[in-house]
Amino acid sequence: MKNLITIIFLTFSILLIAQTDPKIYDIIEAVSEERLRNDVKTLADFGTRHTLSDTLSDTRGIGAARRWIKSQFDNISKDCNDCLEVFFQKDLVAKGTNQRIVKDVMVVNVVAIQRGTKYPNRYIIMSGDIDSRVSDPTDFTSDSPGANDNATGMAGAIEAARVLSKYKFESSIVYLGLSGEEQGLFGGQGMARYAQENNWDIIGVLNNDMIGNIEGVDGVIDNRTFRIFSEPITTAETAPERLARQARGRRFYGGEVDGISRQLARYVHKTTETYMPEMNPMMVYRLDRFGRGGHHRPFNDVGFAGIRIMEAHENYTQQHQDIRTENGIDYGDTFEHVNFPYCKKLTAVNAITMASLASAPPAPSEVGIGGIVEPSAKLKWNKVDGATGYKIYWRDTTSPTWDHSRYVGDVTEFTLEGIVIDNFLFGVAAVGKDGHESVVVFPNKIIR
Numbered sequence: 001m002k003n004l005i006t007i008i009f010l011t012f013s014i015l016l017i018a019q020t021d022p023k024i025y026d027i028i029e030a031v032s033e034e035r036l037r038n039d040v041k042t043l044a045d046f047g048t049r050h051t052l053s054d055t056l057s058d059t060r061g062i063g064a065a066r067r068w069i070k071s072q073f074d075n076i077s078k079d080c081n082d083c084l085e086v087f088f089q090k091d092l093v094a095k096g097t098n099q100r101i102v103k104d105v106m107v108v109n110v111v112a113i114q115r116g117t118k119y120p121n122r123y124i125i126m127s128g129d130i131d132s133r134v135s136d137p138t139d140f141t142s143d144s145p146g147a148n149d150n151a152t153g154m155a156g157a158i159e160a161a162r163v164l165s166k167y168k169f170e171s172s173i174v175y176l177g178l179s180g181e182e183q184g185l186f187g188g189q190g191m192a193r194y195a196q197e198n199n200w201d202i203i204g205v206l207n208n209d210m211i212g213n214i215e216g217v218d219g220v221i222d223n224r225t226f227r228i229f230s231e232p233i234t235t236a237e238t239a240p241e242r243l244a245r246q247a248r249g250r251r252f253y254g255g256e257v258d259g260i261s262r263q264l265a266r267y268v269h270k271t272t273e274t275y276m277p278e279m280n281p282m283m284v285y286r287l288d289r290f291g292r293g294g295h296h297r298p299f300n301d302v303g304f305a306g307i308r309i310m311e312a313h314e315n316y317t318q319q320h321q322d323i324r325t326e327n328g329i330d331y332g333d334t335f336e337h338v339n340f341p342y343c344k345k346l347t348a349v350n351a352i353t354m355a356s357l358a359s360a361p362p363a364p365s366e367v368g369i370g371g372i373v374e375p376s377a378k379l380k381w382n383k384v385d386g387a388t389g390y391k392i393y394w395r396d397t398t399s400p401t402w403d404h405s406r407y408v409g410d411v412t413e414f415t416l417e418g419i420v421i422d423n424f425l426f427g428v429a430a431v432g433k434d435g436h437e438s439v440v441v442f443p444n445k446i447i448r
């Protein structure tokens with residue numbers, strides 16, 4: 001009996017292994033702690049990268065910083081036969097737009113696009129921030145190294161580009177440096193608008209903001225846990241009649257915690273658990289930290305999926321602080337506080353999520369569900385070009401993760417015999433070659 005169990009277990013393990021893509025392990029290995037360290041150092045050494053700081057110097061201020069970031073993407077592109085399209089995206093933000101814009105400023109983002117071979121207009125995006133700040137958000141001259149906040153996210157995006165540019169993907173990957181974060185999320189707003197104007201089909205935005213601190217202000221040290229923040233549902237349901245209809249739909253059919261950003265968060269969670277089991281991904285079911293914001297929000301505001309990836313333990317003496325020593329405490333966001341083995345892990349989480357999504361077919365756009373007063377749940381979806389099959393996921397209504405799944409092959413409808421619709425939540429993902437899956441789509445219509 002014991003042997004039989006062992007055999008079943010081994011067979012099951014092999015089946016599980018067969019669903020993973022060896023390339024993803026290579027990508028994790030290729031992320032370099034050393035290069036992240038060098039890049040965070042270089043960014044911190046620009047003195048300040050405040051959005052309103054000097055743009056003419058070649059050694060100090062945000063102008064020098066963004067030109068250096070662009071030069072890194074240009075160099076990466078040279079090494080891959082010009083595989084990156086690198087450019088500045090900019091918008092003028094007028095003095096007085098809010099209290100933190102004390103003079104007219106050109107908010108400049110750096111964009112690098114690795115064009116997809118099959119779906120050039122579908123984009124998975126990794127963002128970090130260029131800008132930094134000290135105690136006074138309008139102080140654009142004092143030293144503001146912003147090593148953790150957010151040179152780590154920026155360096156992570158550059159390093160992901162170095163690693164992933166060695167591969168070809170079906171969908172496009174965007175490595176993004178955003179500015180104006182600390183002044184009011186202006187860079188993200190500009191970039192979200194740019195994406196809308198150019199009709200980008202965005203799979204999701206992985207916004208990285210502070211991915212290098214492992215020692216919390218309370219002394220807790222943890223180099224395994226990280227947070228994935230996601231809003232529950234999209235807030236882009238503007239028309240009042242639409243709002244009412246959607247609220248009514250959620251009341252009867254569910255979906256309160258199943259918006260597109262939440263599905264993206266679950267995808268990061270699942271990909272991490274599959275390929276980096278040493279890590280402890282922690283989904284937080286809210287837009288961002290309590291009452292606070294980040295650069296995924298402007299994308300959410302216009303209806304794109306977007307999440308924040310971040311350390312689990314923050315240290316507020318090293319965040320938005322003038323560099324000083326007070327009562328024996330060293331304040332300031334300086335280079336020596338950043339933990340690079342951890343920063344490497346979180347960069348790898350981004351890289352493997354993007355590699356998986358950019359290798360997967362698009363998600364089905366229409367998913368119908370039925371089975372009211374029946375013993376089995378029925379699902380039906382549209383055929384996706386490029387999908388080799390589909391996977392139905394379900395979970396207890398109280399569970400945060402898609403705990404059960406069944407691969408159903410290349411069909412567009414399926415009945416889960418004996419699974420009662422009332423007791424679970426359901427979704428469907430498209431599956432492509434090497435087992436790469438789209439994000440899960442929560443049903444958007446009822447079939448009878």
Ligand SMILES: [Zn+2]
Nearest residue numbers: 149150182320
């Ligand atoms: Zn900040």
